[in-house]
Amino acid sequence: MRKLAIVTTHPIQYNAPLFRYLQEGGQLQIKVFYTWSQSNGPIFDKGFGIVRNWDIPLLEGYDFQFVENIAEDPGTHHFKGIDNPTLIPELKKFQPNAIIVFGWNFKSHLRCLRYFKGKVPILFRGDSTLLDESGRLRKLLRRIFLTWVYKHIDYALYVGENNRAYFLAHGLKLRQLIFAPHAIDNDRFKKNAIVAEQEAKSIRRKLGLAENTTLVLFAGKFEEKKDPECVLRIAKKLTNQNLQFLFVGNGVLELKLKQLAASDNRIHFMDFQNQQVMPAIYRMADIFILPSIRNETWGLAINEAMCCSRPIIASNKVGCVPDIVIDGVNGWVFEPGEIGEQKLLSRLEMLPEESIVLKKMGEHGFKQIDKYSYKTIRENINTLMETIP
16 A cells, blocks of 8 residues: 655644545555644634634544654744654655645745655645735745745645646646645535524524525635625625625634624624534525635635535635636626725625525535545545556
8 A cells, every 4th residue: 555644734624634535545544744743732823813623523534643843933833833853754764655745834844845855756735826926026036946945846736726827837847736626525514404504594593684684604714815894895885684794703803893893783793613513604694705805825615615505706816716716607706906896896786686596606616616625636646646656
């Protein structure tokens, strides 16, 4: 059986089910090397502003090891925050046929790329895009540096079209690019749909929402790059009481958002909701919105909403848009800024009269998201591993 080592910083709700799925395939023996050893327990999520404990198992169904991190200021917020002197010896002890490294921008991860290049095939996982490049000199210098970084990898597991273009711009060849889409646990979000729909109706009633209310949902971190204020700006210009808005999450903008919405009974808030309840949260809504203005390399909440048969509104700054949001088919795409918001305002005004259209859009997205799955990732990695000596 082929051995695959995976180097990543800490357990997260999207990757742990993938690691289990890779192991369950029966073609690979995997071992995950977590390099932020201090994350073996509850950690403070700066984006949400809370200590977060996921309510799904993150360390079951696959082999793993927390490698000691000796950084003085440990964490993923800076390059020197991940420093593992024993990582390379531990990887050598496992004797992998290939190594997947998640991200280069940590001391140990870059060291790993440089050490194993030419010794063990390196598969790289990252989701960067070219969407927010700026400044001619800065862009040139970054392009030179990243081209050097990616000379130390053999293959890139690209998540979608924007990420694919990024790797090509930094010197990788088409033969080095393996499609491994950004995905969530589709089966978990899709199963027990009837139960989740009933739970969604119950939560709607607790919020005082009438059955004929058209609900627009924003779920995620309340931070500038996701621009939840865009939703509030538009909401303030709408007068239809049957069109209401729900913000689910926490973050640095929370107080400001609640102050701006204080006098509007069409706008509702819920704190961060854990993974087990999210299938019901998405099903509360008639449409999901992600109006990000920058640095949204993908937007996995869109995958989750699509698995729950909900249509999407997204800005063209959201990395996944070229892949899974088809304008006019399973949702709508707009451009951030005054003109784009005005078009979005016109679109939202019509939503209460378009329940049939929204339902059809949600059904299309539900089918479309199947390709963006752990199954696709496993099949493509297994195919690649068969070619590696």
